Each structure stands twice: as structure tokens, then as C-alpha cells.
Amino acid sequence: MIDIRIQSSDFNFGKEIKNFQNNKIDGAVVCFLGSVRDLKLEERLEKLEIEHYPKMAKKVLEETAKKALKKWNLSQCLIIHRFGKLDVNEPIVLIITQTEHRKDAFRANEYIIDFLKINAPFWKKEHTNNESYWVEQNKKDLDMSI
Amino acid sequence: MKIIFFAKIRELIGKEEENITFPEDVRTVNDVVSFLKEYNKIYYNVFENNNFLIACDEELADMDYKISKTKEIAIFPPVTGG
Numbered sequence: 179m180i181d182i183r184i185q186s187s188d189f190n191f192g193k194e195i196k197n198f199q200n201n202k203i204d205g206a207v208v209c210f211l212g213s214v215r216d217l218k219l220e221e222r223l224e225k226l227e228i229e230h231y232p233k234m235a236k237k238v239l240e241e242t243a244k245k246a247l248k249k250w251n252l253s254q255c256l257i258i259h260r261f262g263k264l265d266v267n268e269p270i271v272l273i274i275t276q277t278e279h280r281k282d283a284f285r286a287n288e289y290i291i292d293f294l295k296i297n298a299p300f301w302k303k304e305h306t307n308n309e310s311y312w313v314e315q316n317k318k319d320l321d322m323s324i
Numbered sequence: 325m326k327i328i329f330f331a332k333i334r335e336l337i338g339k340e341e342e343n344i345t346f347p348e349d350v351r352t353v354n355d356v357v358s359f360l361k362e363y364n365k366i367y368y369n370v371f372e373n374n375n376f377l378i379a380c381d382e383e384l385a386d387m388d389y390k391i392s393k394t395k396e397i398a399i400f401p402p403v404t405g406g
Contacts (some may be wrong), residue, residue, distance in 0.1 A: 212406055231398055270406070296402075298405050
């Protein structure tokens with residue numbers, strides 16, 4: 179079962195994990211939660227704005243989940259990705275994978291976040307107390323996908 | 325053809341979308357880029373640094389992708405989600 183949500187509203191990751199546990203299909207559930215971080219030294223991040231290409235973003239996330247489902251025999255997969263203006267520490271992305279054995283759940287989860295980072299059409303813009311600028315793609319993300 | 329823009333490229337172009345009628349000899353994504361570079365200086369600047377991706381009908385497309393059946397072309401910077 180695949181559940182893809184692209185939304186501006188916050189989500190409750192505790193509740194989402196609980197839902198997976200309640201569906202007692204398989205025993206291994208792995209969760210990745212990505213949040214807004216302020217790593218700046220000389221200025222302060224006030225908002226992180228996320229823009230997306232709605233039709234394509236949905237398609238890419240669905241296709242990625244389908245590939246992972248098939249390759250690692252997932253019983254369930256949830257991907258939530260937010261857009262809009264977020265505060266520091268707010269959650270951005272949640273990926274939950276469920277399989278019979280833990281290694282497959284970990285591998286599938288990592289595959290999804292790595293693929294998403296270089297293929298899903300979302301863009302981050304940082305608004306600090308001084309200025310606003312678009313985040314550049316991280317070369318490490320590209321390298322990890324190869 | 326409907327061309328849509330996102331993120332930094334949308335800001336540089338100054339609009340979210342544009343309808344452009346391409347001449348018959350514009351057949352591939354590469355032809356689209358070459359045509360737009362000549363179309364005006366803003367497009368030229370966008371494409372000049374090669375920091376862009378192109379999707380045809382919501383699928384990432386290579387420069388040799390043929391656009392004969394394409395309805396919508398999206399132009400955007402490398403993605404930074406997750």
C-alpha cells in the first residue's frame with residue numbers, strides 16, 4: 179500500500195508511525211523525518227519557503243515509492259512532503275517504510291530519500307533576517323545517488 | 325506550447341508561464357533551448373550557465389528528447405527538496 183501526500187499543513191509523525199504499527203502486516207518499520215534547520219553562523223533563518231511543481235512532484239513520489247515497493251517487497255510506504263513557508267524545526271518530509279525484515283525497510287527508506295533529493299521537483303528558498311536566497315543543490319546528494 | 329517556470333528561474337524570467345509558438349524546425353529540447361536563447365536576453369542568461377533542468381509533460385527530458393507530442397515544457401533549477 180502506497181500513501182503519497184504533498185501538503186502545506188503540518189503532520190503528526192507519531193500518529194503516522196502508530197498507524198503503521200496498528201496495521202500489523204510486517205514487523206519492521208523505518209521512519210525518516212527531515213526538518214528545517216538553521217545552520218547559519220552570522221544570520222538567522224526566519225522562514226524556509228518550499229516551492230513545488232504539483233503534478234510532477236506527485237508523479238515522481240508515486241513512481242519512487244512503487245519502485246521501492248517492488249524492489250524491497252514493502253508492505254506499506256508513506257511519503258509526506260510539505261510546501262509553503264515553514265519555521266525552523268518544523269517537519270518537511272516524512273518517509274515510512276514497512277517490510278518483513280529490517281534491512282529491506284532501511285534500504286528502501288534510504289533509496290526513497292536519496293532519489294527524492296535529486297529528482298522530485300521541490301525547491302527551497304531561505305529567508306533570513308538579512309536576505310532571501312534559493313538553496314543550491316548539494317553535490318553530496320548527487321554523489322550519493324550514483 | 326505552454327512553457328512554465330519554477331523557483332529561481334521563474335523569478336529571473338519574471339512570470340510563471342508563457343505560451344510560445346515554435347517554428348517547425350524546433351524538434352528537440354536542445355532546439356527549444358537554442359530558440360529561447362535567441363528569443364530574448366533574459367532566456368539567454370537563464371540558459372547560459374547550464375544550471376537548469378527541463379521536464380516535458382512532467383518527465384525529466386534529455387537535450388535530444390523530441391517534443392512533437394509534448395504539451396507542456398517546464399524549466400527549473402536543480403531540485404532541492406527533502
